[in-house]
Amino acid sequence: MAHEPMLADLAARTARARAMGGPRKLAERRAQGVLNARExxxxxxxxxxxxxxxxxxxxxxxxxRDRTPADGKVAGFGRIEGREVAAVSNDFTVMGAASSVxxxxxxxxxxxxxxxxxxPIVFLGESTGARxxxxxxxxxxxxxxxxxxxxRMRESPWVSAVLGPCYGSSSWYAAMSDFxxxxxxxxxxxxxxxxxxxxxxxxxxxxxxxxxxxxxxxxGLADLAVDTDEQAIAAVRRFLSYLPSHxxxxxxxxxxxxxxxxxxxxxxxxxxxxxxxxDVRRVLACIADPSSVFxxxxxxxxxxxxxxxxxxxxxxxxxxxxxxxxxxxxxxxxCDKATSALVLCDSFNLPIIFMxxxxxxxxxxxxxxxxxxxxxxxxxxxxxxxxxxxxxVIMRKSYGQAFLxxxxxGNAPEAVAWTTAEVGFMDPHYGARIVHGVTPAEPERxxxxxxxxxxxxxxxxxxAAYGVQAVIDPRETRDYLRGMxxxxxxxxxxxxxxxxxxxxxxxx
Numbered sequence: 226m227a228h229e230p231m232l233a234d235l236a237a238r239t240a241r242a243r244a245m246g247g248p249r250k251l252a253e254r255r256a257q258g259v260l261n262a263r264e265x266x267x268x269x270x271x272x273x274x275x276x277x278x279x280x281x282x283x284x285x286x287x288x289x290r291d292r293t294p295a296d297g298k299v300a301g302f303g304r305i306e307g308r309e310v311a312a313v314s315n316d317f318t319v320m321g322a323a324s325s326v327x328x329x330x331x332x333x334x335x336x337x338x339x340x341x342x343x344x345p346i347v348f349l350g351e352s353t354g355a356r357x358x359x360x361x362x363x364x365x366x367x368x369x370x371x372x373x374x375x376x377r378m379r380e381s382p383w384v385s386a387v388l389g390p391c392y393g394s395s396s397w398y399a400a401m402s403d404f405x406x407x408x409x410x411x412x413x414x415x416x417x418x419x420x421x422x423x424x425x426x427x428x429x430x431x432x433x434x435x436x437x438x439x440x441x442x443x444x445g446l447a448d449l450a451v452d453t454d455e456q457a458i459a460a461v462r463r464f465l466s467y468l469p470s471h472x473x474x475x476x477x478x479x480x481x482x483x484x485x486x487x488x489x490x491x492x493x494x495x496x497x498x499x500x501x502x503x504d505v506r507r508v509l510a511c512i513a514d515p516s517s518v519f520x521x522x523x524x525x526x527x528x529x530x531x532x533x534x535x536x537x538x539x540x541x542x543x544x545x546x547x548x549x550x551x552x553x554x555x556x557x558x559x560c561d562k563a564t565s566a567l568v569l570c571d572s573f574n575l576p577i578i579f580m581x582x583x584x585x586x587x588x589x590x591x592x593x594x595x596x597x598x599x600x601x602x603x604x605x606x607x608x609x610x611x612x613x614x615x616x617x618v619i620m621r622k623s624y625g626q627a628f629l630x631x632x633x634x635g636n637a638p639e640a641v642a643w644t645t646a647e648v649g650f651m652d653p654h655y656g657a658r659i660v661h662g663v664t665p666a667e668p669e670r671x672x673x674x675x676x677x678x679x680x681x682x683x684x685x686x687x688x689a690a691y692g693v694q695a696v697i698d699p700r701e702t703r704d705y706l707r708g709m710x711x712x713x714x715x716x717x718x719x720x721x722x723x724x725x726x727x728x729x730x731x732x733x
Contacts, residue, residue, distance in 0.1 A: 242280050242294040246318025254318070260454040262299045262316035265349050265388070268458045269312060270303030277301040279331040284320070286358060293319055296328040300335045302344070305462055308470055308477075311339035314349040317389055321353030324394045332394075333374070343471030345382040347461055348402065354393030354417060377401045379572040379727040381471040384464060386457045387411045387440075387447065390431075400446060401731050403468075403569055404521070406460045407437045407447040445525040445561060463519060467533040467540040468573045472727065475574050475720035476540035482514040488700040495699060499621055499647065505530055505547045505580060508620070512580075512703045514538065521566065526558035527551075528587070531566040533575070537707040539714070542570035545580035546631065548621075554587040555627055560600035563630070567607040568729045574721050576614040576710060579632040585625040604630050607729065612722035614713035615639070618702060619646040619684070619693065633692070639709050640693045643702075646684040648692070 245251060245261060254261050260268065266275055278301045284293035297319035302311050313332050315322035339346045375397060377383070385399035387407040396413045399405050407413065414435030422429045433439070440447035451457050469476050487510070494507045509518050513534035520532045527550040532543045544563050546553040555563075570577050586592070586601060608615075608630065617632030617640040628648060629636055642648075684696045697705055714720050 238281060245294060245316050250318040258453070259389070261318065262314040262322075262349065262351075265386075265454060265458060266299060266301075266303070266312060266314050268455065269314075269347060269349070269461065270305060270310070271307065274304040275301055276303065278334060279328075282327050282331060284356075285326045289320070289358075293325075295319070296325055296331070297322045298328040298331055300331045302335075302338070305465055308465075309342075309344050310347060310465070310470075311335050311344045312347040312349065315351045315395060317351045317353075320356060321390075322351055322395075323353050323356035325356040329394075333371070340380050343381055343473070345384065345465055345468070345470055347465075348383070348385040348395070348398045349458075350385055350387050350391040350395035350399055350413075351389030351411075352391055352393065352395035354395075375401065377728070377731060379403075379472060379724070382465065382468045382573060384461050386454075386461055387413045388454055388457060390417065391435075392417050396435075403572075403731065404449075404461070404464045405440075405447045406449045406451060406457045406464075407440060408454060408457050409437045409450055409452055412436055413440060413446065441522070441524040443525075445522055445558065445565070448521045450524070464533070467519065467535075467575070472573060472724050473721055475714075479514075479517075479535055479538045479540075481538035482517070482535075484511075484515045487511040487515070488703055491699045491702075495620070495645065499645075500552075502548045502552065504549045505545045505582065508580060509534065509543060509545060512536065512706065513543075518543075522562050526556065526560075526562035528553055528555055528583075529559035529562050531562055536578075536703065536710060539710050540575055541710070542566055542575040542577045543580065544577065544631070546583040548582050551587060553583040553622075554585060555583055555630075556587040557592050557595045557597050557600050560586075560597070560604050564600075564604045564607045565731075567604070567611050568726045568731075571607075571611040571613050571722055571726050572724055574613055576616070576713065577611065577637070578706060579615070579617040579637055581617060581619045581623045581631045581633075582621040583624070583627050583631060584622055585627050601626065601630065605636075607726060608632075608636050610725040612725060614710070616706060616709055617641075617693075618706075619643065619648065619687075620699070621645050622647045624649055639713070641695045641697050641702075641705060642684040642687060642693045643699045644684055644696060645699070646687070646693075646696075647682050648684075648687045649682040 251261055280295055282296040283290040284296055297316050299314045299316055302309060313335055383402040385402040385405045387399055387405060389411050391399060391413040399413055412431045412435045437447060437450040441450045449460055451460060467476060491511050494503055496503055509532060513536055517535040518532050522531060528547055530545040530547050534541055534543055544566050615632060615637035617637035619642040623631060623633060632640060687693050688696050
C-alpha cells in the first residue's frame with residue numbers, strides 16, 4: 226500500500242517519543258523505586274483512558290530536537306473513576322523536564338481545554354525549572370505575552386503531586402493548587418539548591434530549602450506527605466473523589482455507610498472534665514461515614530483539624546478544634562489553615578461543619594508579630610463570603626472572638642450544642658483574675674469569682690437566647706447533621722454556591 230511507509234514512519238516516531246529519555250535513564254529511576262512520567266499517568270487514570278496531546282512536540286532549538294521527546298512534559302486527558310480529568314506529567318528524563326517554549330504551550334493548551342470543559346487538572350511535578358537557553362536574553366524573556374498564565378479563578382479543582390525536584394513553574398502550579406501531596410525526598414522551592422547557593426554564597430541543603438517537613442509543618446504549602454509515588458497518586462485520586470469536576474455542579478454522592486456503634490463510642494472519647502484534652506479526630510471518625518475522613522494539612526496549624534469527609538454519602542468539609550494541641554487555642558497557622566479550608570469548600574460547593582471546643586485565640590508576642598489580627602479577620606471575611614451551607618456543633622467550650630470564627634452568632638446558620646457546651650467571652654478562670662482581680666492564692670474568693678464568671682454560660686443558656694437551634698445528646702450528632710444536610714440541599718441552586726472566594730489566593 227502506498228501509505229505504508231508513512232505508517233511505518235508514524236510507528237517509529239511514536240516509539241521514539243514514548244521512549245522518553247532512553248533505557249539508561251529509565252532503568253536508573255526503576256532502581257531508585259521512582260516511577261517515570263508515563264507510569265505515573267498509567268496509575269492516575271483508569272486503564273486505557275489516557276488520550277495524549279503533544280506526543281510529537283520537541284524543543285524549539287534545532288540542536289535539542291532529537292533529545293527532547295514530547296519536550297519533557299507528557300500531557301493529555303483521561304478518566305478517574307469514570308470522570309474526565311486533565312493532567313500534565315513532567316518527564317525528568319528529558320532535560321530535567323525544564324520548562325520551554327514548546328512544552329509551555331502544551332501546558333497552556335491543557336489548562337485552557339480543562340477550564341473551558343469543566344475538568345479538574347492534575348500536575349505531576351518534577352522539574353529543574355526553566356530551560357535556560359530558551360529563556361536567556363531580553364528578547365526571549367521580554368518578548369513573550371502571557372498575562373493569564375498564573376491566573377487562578379477556581380473554575381475546576383487543581384491538584385499537584387510534588388514527586389521530585391520542583392523548581393520554577395512546577396512549584397508555582399503547586400502553590401496555586403487546591404491540594405498538594407509531596408513525596409518524602411522531593412523538594413519544592415523557587416530555585417535549585419545550586420542556584421540558591423551561588424546567589425547567597427552559602428551551602429544550601431535541599432531538604433531545608435524546600436523539603437516535605439518544611440512544607441507540611443511550617444509553610445502549609447503541602448497538604449500531605451507520603452513515602453512513594455504510588456501513595457501520592459492514590460491521594461490525588463482520593464482527594465478528587467470528594468470534589469465536583471467544576472464549580473457549577475455539586476460534589477459527587479457516594480453510597481451511605483453506617484457504623485451502628487460509632488456514636489456510642491463518643492461517651493468514652495469525651496472526658497468528663499472540661500479541662501481534660503482529647504483528640505478530636507476520634508470524634509470525627511464517629512460522626513462521619515466509616516473510613517471517609519480525609520485530613521488536610523495534618524502537620525500544620527495542628528490546633529485546628531481540617532478534613533474532607535462524607536455524612537450519609539454527602540461530601541462535606543470539616544473545621545474542628547483539637548484540644549489535644551495547645552488545649553485547642555487557635556494560633557496564626559491554624560487561622561490560615563481554617564481560611565484555606567473555607568475557600569476550598571465554598572469554591573467547590575462542599576457544606577462546612579464546625580466542631581467546636583476552643584478556649585479562644587492563642588495570644589502573645591509571637592502571634593502579634595505574625596499579624597494575628599489580620600489573619601483572624603481574613604478568616605472572618607472568608608466565613609462571611611462563604612455561601613455554602615454551614616453547621617456548627619458546640620461540643621464543649623467556645624470563648625471570645627473565636628466563637629464567631631467557629632460559626633457562632635449566625636456565622637453558621639445552623640447551630641446546636643451538646644449538653645456539655647459552655648459559651649462565654651473568656652475562660653471563667655481567666656475572667657476571675659482579669660475581672661475580679663483574684664488568684665488561686667485566695668481559694669474562697671477565687672472560687673466565688675469563677676462561679677460568677679461561669680453563670681449563664683451553659684448549653685441551656687445559649688439555647689434560651691436562641692443562639693443555637695437545639696441542645697442534643699452527642700450521640701445524636703450524626704443523625705442531626707445528616708438530616709440538616711438533606712434540608713439544606715433542597716435550595717433552588719441544587720447545592721451550588723455563589724463562589725465569592727473563587728479568586729482568593731491559594732497560598733495565604
